[in-house]
Amino acid sequence: MESVQVLCCLCGLPMTYSQAKMCMNCLSLRATITDTIDKEQTLEICRYCDRYNRPPWLSAKLESPELLQICLSRIKGLSKAKLIDAAFVWTEEHSRRIKVRITIQKEVENTMLEQQCIVNFVVNDTQCEDCQRSFTPHQWMAKVQLRQKVSHKRTIYYLEQIILKNHYQKDCLGVKPKKNGIDFHFGTKAHAQKFIDYIHSAVPLQVKMSKELISSDPKSNTYNYKFTFLAEIIPICRDDLLVLPKSQRIPGLGRVVMCYKLASLIRVLDIRNFRTGEIKSDRYWKQPFHVYAGREWLEEFIVLDIDERSEMHEDEPNRLKTVEVEVARSNDARFGETTYRVKTHLGNILRAGDTVLGYNLENMVGHGLETESFDDCPQVVLVKKIISKEEKQKPKIKIERIAEVEEEPDFGEFLEEVENDPELQSQILGEPSTQPTEIQLK
Structure with missing residues (x-):
């Protein structure tokens, strides 16, 4: 129609x-x-x-x-x-x-x-x-006590930056810095457990839970608790020298190893043959062992000569390069009179004239452990390169804090590490991850 x-x-x-x-x-x-x-x-x-x-x-x-x-x-x-x-x-x-x-x-x-x-x-x-509860005291229902029993707080500072970058603290009602860690307060137990799962996927943790009864109604069978989670980070940091107990030995590696990275696993490097291995966190917590030497034992050395012959570790993500170098202590009264010829895994970044930090095992062997563990070990173990003033770049990041605290001496050392470590800067400045990822602890 x-x-x-x-x-x-x-x-x-x-x-x-x-x-x-x-x-x-x-x-x-x-x-x-x-x-x-x-x-x-x-x-x-x-x-x-x-x-x-x-x-x-x-x-x-x-x-x-x-x-x-x-x-x-x-x-x-x-x-x-x-x-x-x-x-x-x-x-x-x-x-x-x-x-x-x-x-x-x-x-x-x-x-x-x-x-x-x-x-x-x-x-x-x-x-x-939620913000109203955060400004009202004693309104939290779950608390996470993040702790690490070491002499410094650089690991806590680095973990604090990862938490801020990925907004892991979004459900947190309040943050309170402590002597060797941080306390996080949450409104529910589920938020606290979710926060622990984020951190547990990145660092080796041992979590213990306790609860306190705050109110009850036996007639309706309802009970209200406050939960406290003690999350203890493994007391090992990068560049620490370890002497593994016989029960923790790794096949193919000696007992004296260096921790070159901490993530969800403890990743170690044999100081003799530079092979790598891993220790699971649950294995460590079953039989804990102490750090043999930390950063307080590091000494400065000057690279005098580098042997061109080298070996590549293809199984490593950063492809560690083993070279033979000749070094001398920088603070010797007669510099160059005593030299050490050792192998190191830092061949990719070392050049003649560079300053490096390392452990002088001659001055360390015997302070508390049997000397046979150090048989066939090098006299000097080089750990990391010190960035020279010419190679230094101006800091490109603004370090934020998760809570307002007074100035701490360890935080200045952490800022210096961020300035001198491009890899650390990229991890802090990088895009936030949608999934929890491994982080490298300092």
């Missing part, structure tokens, strides 16, 4: 017959379908965690799909029409205003009419329930 053509009763233009007897332009001018839309709305945002109240409280960036969904859910009267399109209208970032242009469709006198309108949102500051 052919459509009947008639003239619009207002403008006289030909049109397809409809009960309104008006063309779409005239109908749009006389009928308004956006009157039911409330064009002035408010959005609540927490001034501390920057989350919007939908409810529940949700995180969203400006002009993101998540924020658009929150805005649409706040528009009153939108359910009486069909939403066709929605988009943001640009506003200055600090204006505390958000504008959304919506296109709706509605039937008027048996004719589908489509119109646009702009809804203005005023952003008001408030405080969410």
Whole structure:
């Protein structure tokens, strides 16, 4: 059946017959379908965690799909029409205003009419329930005590940067620095366990849990507890010299090894043949052993000569290069009179004239352990290269703290390490990981 053509009763233009007897332009001018839309709305945002109240409280960036969904859910009267399109209208970032242009469709006198309108949102500051609890003492229900029993806090500082970069502390109500660690307070036990899982996937931990009854109702059989998790990091750091007990020996490696990396496993390097091995954290906690020598035993050496013949360790991600070098102690009164010719795994980065840190085993053997463990060991074990002033780069990162604390002497040493270690800078500056990844402890 052919459509009947008639003239619009207002403008006289030909049109397809409809009960309104008006063309779409005239109908749009006389009928308004956006009157039911409330064009002035408010959005609540927490001034501390920057989350919007939908409810529940949700995180969203400006002009993101998540924020658009929150805005649409706040528009009153939108359910009486069909939403066709929605988009943001640009506003200055600090204006505390958000504008959304919506296109709706509605039937008027048996004719589908489509119109646009702009809804203005005023952003008001408030405080969410989680932040309110964080400012109220004794409101936490679970506490994670992160500890490491060593003489310095550089490992804690580095772990603090990883937590900040990946936002692992987002569910935390409060942070309190301690002498040898940090306390994290959470509103629920589940948030505390989730935080421990993040850290456990990156560092060797031993977790012990205790609980304290705070209230009970025997009639309804309900009990409220406060949970405390003691998360103890393994007391070993990178560059530490270890003498493995006989029960912890690794096939193919001697008893004297150096920890060259700490992640979810303890990764060690034989100081004689430079083979690598791993010790699982649960194996360590079953039979713990102490560090034989830490960084306080490191001495400075100057590289005098490097043998061109070298070996490559293809199984290593960084491909350790073993070379033979001649070194001398930098603080000797007669520099160069006593030299040491040893092998090292730092062949990829060492050049003649470089300054390196190392262990002088001649001065260390016998302070508490049997000397036969050091048979066939080199006189000097080189650990790391010291970056010269010419090679130093200006710091490219701004170190943030997870809580306001007084200046600590160990933190200055950590800042210097960040400045001199490009690998450490990339780990702190890199993009946040969606999955927990291994981190290299300092």
